[in-house]
Amino acid sequence: MRARTFTAFALLASCAALAACGGEQGSSSATAPVARSCPRLDDTPVRIEGGTFAMGQTEFYAEEGPVRETTVDGFWIDPHEVTNRQFAEFVKATDYVTVAEKPVDPAVFNVPEETIPAELLLPGSAVFTPPERPSNNYADWWTYTPGANWKKPYGPDGAEAQPDEPVVHLAWDDMEAYARWKGGRMPTEAEWEFAAKAGQPASTEQPEEANSWQGVFPTVNQETDGFKDIAPVGCYAPNANGLYDMVGNVWEVTSDLFRPGHDPADTDNPRGPSENQAYDPYNPGFTSRVMKGGSYLCAPNYCKRYRPAARQGRDPGMGASNVGFRLAYDTPPA
Numbered sequence: 001m002r003a004r005t006f007t008a009f010a011l012l013a014s015c016a017a018l019a020a021c022g023g024e025q026g027s028s029s030a031t032a033p034v035a036r037s038c039p040r041l042d043d044t045p046v047r048i049e050g051g052t053f054a055m056g057q058t059e060f061y062a063e064e065g066p067v068r069e070t071t072v073d074g075f076w077i078d079p080h081e082v083t084n085r086q087f088a089e090f091v092k093a094t095d096y097v098t099v100a101e102k103p104v105d106p107a108v109f110n111v112p113e114e115t116i117p118a119e120l121l122l123p124g125s126a127v128f129t130p131p132e133r134p135s136n137n138y139a140d141w142w143t144y145t146p147g148a149n150w151k152k153p154y155g156p157d158g159a160e161a162q163p164d165e166p167v168v169h170l171a172w173d174d175m176e177a178y179a180r181w182k183g184g185r186m187p188t189e190a191e192w193e194f195a196a197k198a199g200q201p202a203s204t205e206q207p208e209e210a211n212s213w214q215g216v217f218p219t220v221n222q223e224t225d226g227f228k229d230i231a232p233v234g235c236y237a238p239n240a241n242g243l244y245d246m247v248g249n250v251w252e253v254t255s256d257l258f259r260p261g262h263d264p265a266d267t268d269n270p271r272g273p274s275e276n277q278a279y280d281p282y283n284p285g286f287t288s289r290v291m292k293g294g295s296y297l298c299a300p301n302y303c304k305r306y307r308p309a310a311r312q313g314r315d316p317g318m319g320a321s322n323v324g325f326r327l328a329y330d331t332p333p334a
């Protein structure tokens with residue numbers, strides 16, 4: 001198992017990327033919370049026929065452009081984010097222990113061991129902890145929390161992970177291990193975005209049918225979409241491909257390495273940049289993966305990333321309380 005590849009600084013920098021960017025203030029109208037029904041979903045992967053689509057978007061953040069016609073071959077994809085129930089089946093069958101459940105190797109910090117705060121060496125993960133006062137400093141709302149892991153997504157004193165909620169706090173190695181066991185693989189960014197757009201025009205508004213953040217992030221969470229934190233999968237209407245929560249709820253990690261912007265020439269089943277070309281300005285010195293679609297922390301005043309084209313880099317060495325995934329398949333799973 002590869003050790004977590006973060007420094008204390010990189011931890012915070014990575015967390016910035018989870019909900020980052022945009023500076024303008026705004027607010028959502030304060031309407032009554034919507035009561036959601038969340039039916040138990042079928043886990044059967046959905047066939048996505050190959051096709052060509054306009055990948056990327058240019059109205060929001062530079063890292064999402066340019067828009068270019070992109071072709072993707074057919075594949076299958078999970079209808080919803082991988083859930084705690086599904087991940088628990090994997091753990092039960094394999095006795096797998098996730099990265100967040102293991103002590104941290106001091107060597108990964110690359111500083112004298114005596115300078116490392118002791119709590120950063122305990123097993124744990126990054127948890128969103130809303131500040132009491134408005135802030136534009138991500139360090140005010142991300143906390144490395146010993147004892148946080150996929151079973152305790154809000155930390156040891158928080159609620160238990162619920163079976164039909166998306167699994168979070170996984171590192172890249174954990175996701176890959178699950179994929180191997182399941183007979184699937186991580187989707188490419190192009191596959192994920194093609195499946196998420198589902199032939200619809202590029203969206204520009206905060207969607208009603210997604211778990212995002214209404215109110216002024218990070219202090220006022222109006223919960224008008226029915227959920228303050230993570231929602232079970234399937235509480236919002238599926239997209240035209242029958243896929244749930246592609247936008248919002250939790251970010252979804254893909255197989256592509258991250259760099260800001262798309263290569264305009266790489267349009268036939270693109271798989272992202274090479275390791276030499278990859279670069280994540282929020283996480284310099286590490287090779288981040290692309291994550292897609294925003295999370296329950298995306299708000300109009302801070303992170304308009306509740307869209308299929310939205311993308312940010314994800315430190316592969318550790319998870320967070322708003323990052324999950326779903327699998328793609330080259331053949332229909334048995």
Ligand SMILES: [Ca+2]
Nearest residue numbers: 211212225227
């Ligand atoms: Ca919400």
Ligand SMILES: [Ca+2]
Nearest residue numbers: 245246248250
């Ligand atoms: Ca999602």
